[in-house]
Amino acid sequence: MKKTFNQEHIIGIICISIGTVVLSLTRSFPGGTGAINISGPAFFPNILSMILIGLGVLQILNGIFGKEEDIASAAAIWKGMKSAEFVNLLIMTALFIFFILAVEFLGFITTSAIFLAAVNWRLGIRLVRNLIYTAVFIIIIYLVFSIIFKVTLPRGIIF
Amino acid sequence: MDAFFSVFQLNVLIPWLLAMVLGIFVGGIPGLTATMAVALIVPLTYHMQPVAGLAMIIGVSFTSIFAGDIPATFLRVPGTPASGAAVLDGYQMNLKGQGSLAVTLDLICSTIGGTIGILMLILVAPTLSRFALKFTHFEYFWLGVLGLSMSAIISKGSRLKGSISMIIGVLISTIGIDVTTGYPRFAKGNIQLMGGIEFIPIMIGLFGISEVFRSIYTMQNMKVPVFNEEIKVSFKSLGKILNRNKRLIAQSSVIGTLIGALPGAGADIAAWVSYGLAKRTSKKPDDFGNGSEEGVIAPTSANNAAIGGTWIPALVFGIPGDTITAIVLGAMMMYGLKPGPLVFEGERFLVNQIFSVGLVSQVFLLVLGYLGIKSFSLIFKFPRNVILAGIMIFSMVGSYAIRNNIFDVGVVLVFGIVGFAMERAAMPLAPLILGRILGPMIEENLRIGLIKTSGSFAAFLNRPISFTLFLILVVMFLWDPIKKIVVTARARAKKQ
Known part of the structure; x- marks a missing residue:
């Protein structure tokens, strides 16, 4: 027992x-x-x-x-969980929450740009590549969802 | 034969092929569903001849359901709801370095399943439809319970934990407005919760985002490509696999078609039930969930076969088998056609054209699907960290796109965390999805059935089909103990 x-x-x-x-x-x-x-x-x-x-x-x-x-x-x-790795998880969760809270205020493009750049930075992608990937992802998503599928992506105060 | 050759006119062929290419991308992107693609296509077909419009719809259905298996295999993110079951073993095969084999097997089985589904549509549509229409609330209840019982079978590890995961899934399905009374349950005045929790964000969160969290948590292999193999097709090894699994392919395709023919039960339920039955009837059930080829073959054959199945009640009785055929029926009326028994008499030529399109679509699927795999495999050659960021943003926007609701992105996050925690506690994720999918079907049919009989459960057992389904359920539960007794008795007899 x-x-x-x-x-x-x-x-x-x-x-x-x-x-x-x-x-x-x-x-x-x-x-x-x-x-x-x-x-x-x-x-x-x-x-x-x-x-x-x-x-x-x-x-x-x-x-x-x-x-x-x-x-x-x-x-x-909790076995094997190190504080640095746990911090990574917390940061990603915080970024997710940021996206949810900010997207209707800042708009899809601005929020996604901030979100992606921060995620890429955290995942170790260097600045220039980070900016390129961020721009490419946003363009693809905008084309696929907004232009082709007519999904109304949130528009905030900037975009 | 005239009907067959007529579908090769350029004004049919070009939009049809374009729709199938679109289907590959729709299926490959989490959050975009075949239904969305069909809804997008229908307005484009206003000025086309009916066969061209229907060819586009049929084509996009087949390619998108197949393509949903591609991210399921490489990233553990199901591209469409019908690919949920394909995640389990496809992704494990990829982790073992057999991703190329898994997706090509997916493609071939999708094609075979699709062909069997269409052949059944051609050959036995009226008979099957009459059978499907005998299903009332009592039969649908048992069908749902039978589907749920699969959760005990599909669970990797503890069955008790699998059952808990499944019950939580069913409980989640009760959130929102109660369809029978209109009462908002567990919503606490929250408008978003009143609408219930959609299962696509749950699925993306549980499988996709939890995997992202796991990778981020370990931060290993971040600069390494997600998929570093060449997509190679070894016809010899594929042939061997298909040959030794021919019974399973046939079984899964027939089950897929039968389930597809039941109004309200679509390709997703077909895939889960086929997976569960494949595990139940397999000689190597322990391999399921660890990269079993049977675990890939069963759901991928069934989900494409179900498409043919959904057309059976749609064409024969004008009753939609799923959301896609619901749109199709609307489109057919728009073309001036009346789906139902008379369509086989009055529009025989068009019906034959639809059958031809269904069969030829399988050949196109083989070619376009292969090109789709090649294209996606190139994307997956990017380093893991780039793909992880992509999964996150596509999952979020895809979930948002389902209802144009940011609440669904929150659902993705919550279930991403729940999935991560559940996996650390060795709780299986698949039964939760199954519970969420089947919960409404079980509740609605149980309650309406009981209301009809003033609370008596007898009617759930004294009808031939419902009793048969109940018996199947009992046999499935008793299968293992009986098998054990038989094996022990045989061993004893041998000793003596």
Whole structure:
């Protein structure tokens, strides 16, 4: 029997938490007091969350009684993660968020240019190539999406 | 024969070939779908003769569904929803240095699958349509559950984790306006969430962006090309592979056509179900997910075969099999045609032209698909860091383009992070996609079925087709334990 906290436990707890949150949210749905009301909007999510909670319990039990070699420790999720690499991930995520927040204000071309130049810089592409690749990508995307497929790309204060 | 030769007139041939070339690029770019290409083409066909317009639509469908497998194989980014299942083993083959083999196998299987789909359309369309129309809410419910059960099969590693991933996918599908009551679920007043979470951004995030994050996280091989092989076709080795998998190609193509013929179930579901069944019936199921040639053959044969399938109810009854045939039906009416049983009598020549176009498109697909692979392989010769930046921006703009909604770009990011975390915890990603795709089909049919029967589940079991589907489901679940018992019993008998 394993006493240490392992990955199976984490996944199990997440499942039970999601299931519980869903069950509590569906309480406010019309007729959503249980899984009995077949025509109510809560019917299906309630069934799913109960299954998810059940699977979560099984997952925890697996973490306790499962074969030792099949179970990874909780720390394995973070294993091998170095701070510099983690920073890379954070920067990319931040750039993504920047794009989402800025594109409707600055417009597609300006935001994409800033986004791509920053991503290229972070990925180790040198300045001149960086500028060329950024320009080429934006032109291709503009041609394909905006000109050919008539997708209305966001236009901001500049472009 | 007149109908066959008539499709080779220049005013048909040129727009048809141009549309097929467009399809290669549409399929190869994540976020652009075959439906978008068809919607773009239809207005161009107003002043053309009907066969030219229909040839463009048929051609673009085949090339775009195939081309979706190209980025799926090289980058782990499915170009179209129908390529989701092709990611699993195609990308693994590429990592093993067999990317060239994987895409050429894709191409050949897409062509064979497409041909079988069209042949079935020609030979058994009325019979198949009558069968498909027997599917009511009860049968569709079991079909959806059967599809979901594939998640246990397709999961690499723990089946329990696969089931969790699948249930989360189905739960995600319940976000947004409930189709039965109109109640906005889990939206909390957010207009974007009321519209639900589209599965294309989920798929791009889970597979594509999570892979980008993984590469960025390790920062390894950044200056090395993504694909450094020559696209070479060894007819001898391809022939051997096709020969030893001929049963699988036939099985997947037939399943693809049958699923395509069911209104509402398209090429994406066909690919996943074929993949699951291929793994279930394979002698080497453990190879699936690790670069198995069978794992490439099954979904790629099925997704192109499904295109022929979707035309079956469209032509015979005027019922669209998927979004593309829905547009096609509108276009046919625009040309003054009335799809339905009478089209086979009144427009026999045009129907034969459509069949001819379907078959000849397979030959064009072979040539254009090969050129497409060559072109994309040149792009993938750029260093990994350049391609990664490209995947990111194309994924973002492609997701935005689906509904002209920046919210979908946020979905890509969220599921990119979720996918990255899930893979670190050895949780399979594919069942989540499957759950998201099949969730609405299961819920809608379960609830409407139950409302029809005032809450009784009996009708889900006492109809011949629904009971058969239920039995298949039971057999699939009991297959492994039964197999184990049989193997043990045989081993014991041998010892004695």
